[in-house]
Amino acid sequence: MKALVLDEVGQPLQLRDVPTPQPQPGQVLVRLAAAALNHRDVWIQQGQYAGLRFPIILGSDGAGTVVELGEGIDESLRDQAVIIDPSQNWGDNPRAQARSFSILGLPHDGTFAEYVAVPATNVYPQPAHLSAEQAAALPLGGVTAYRALFTRGRLRAGERVLITGIGGGVALLALQLAVARGAEVWVTSGSPDKIERAQALGARGGISYRQPGWGKALVQQAGGPFDLLVDSAAGPGVAELLEAAAPGGRLVFYGGTTGTMTNVPPRHIFWKQLDVLGSTMGTAEDFAGLLDLVNGARLVPVTDQVFDLADGEQAMRRMAEGQQFGKLVLRII
Incomplete structure (x- = not known):
């Protein structure tokens, strides 16, 4: 698959071919239609984030279609249009995340790619009133x-x-x-x-x-x-x-x-x-509450500019400059 890869601190993202991930038990494989940037991605590129590892595919926000199922996943999820909750392993305490908590895009490869494998519990139906680009702008910032x-x-x-x-x-x-x-x-x-x-x-x-x-x-x-x-x-x-x-x-x-x-x-x-x-990120209940409000009010996230995946580094530079009004989105397919 095509993916934007960060090889080390301070380097531009490189578009290259990498192996397509395979869904493990409890996971689904999502073919991404769009992804969105967060300041987190720029901070990782600048080395201002804990737990750095390289190479890494950045990206916490994404929307796409479930195309493969790992062991134990209900067949009804296949071919569903979904958005991804980027909060992983929150833990049992709703008041604060567990030490095992992580955010998609580091330490696990993220959404600046054609495919991403994520836990099935982290995918939700894409709001029907949103395009893939609009839906991709919602998860991390929204929760x-x-x-x-x-x-x-x-x-x-x-x-x-x-x-x-x-x-x-x-x-x-x-x-x-x-x-x-x-x-x-x-x-x-x-x-x-x-x-x-x-x-x-x-x-x-x-x-x-x-x-x-x-x-x-x-x-x-x-x-x-x-x-x-x-x-x-x-x-x-x-x-x-x-x-x-x-x-x-x-x-x-x-x-x-x-x-x-x-x-x-x-x-x-x-x-x-x-x-x-x-406050940091949110629980699965927070994400579900977000989607209830977005669907009920038919809210549409504000997008600043949509870039092709190949132009992801250009989008990163716009993010770093802080001139945007709304989300910067990558169109993948």
């Missing part, structure tokens, strides 16, 4: 956003929620999911254009995180503080999040792209009685 908002963040209809760094895949999916559940959504970005585009998707408004004192300014703009704040940057911006949080509010962090939390005034945390929560 991360769903768990952050609803499982960890306990978001309820009518609450005011702030989603930072709008434009990335997780943040945009969080915006769409929160709007679908009846929340009042506000956003931050360094780009006025991205804020405007977020408003077209249902956000009430937003503010630039480059503006000094943006936390208080956004509270004034929104007409009040925020019940839930969902963030992937951390770093010095946490002080502004604490300013913007309502008493009894919840802060959910699913990443830390700007580094260590600095200048964080603890008085806001204890005096406002805030909940500070972490």
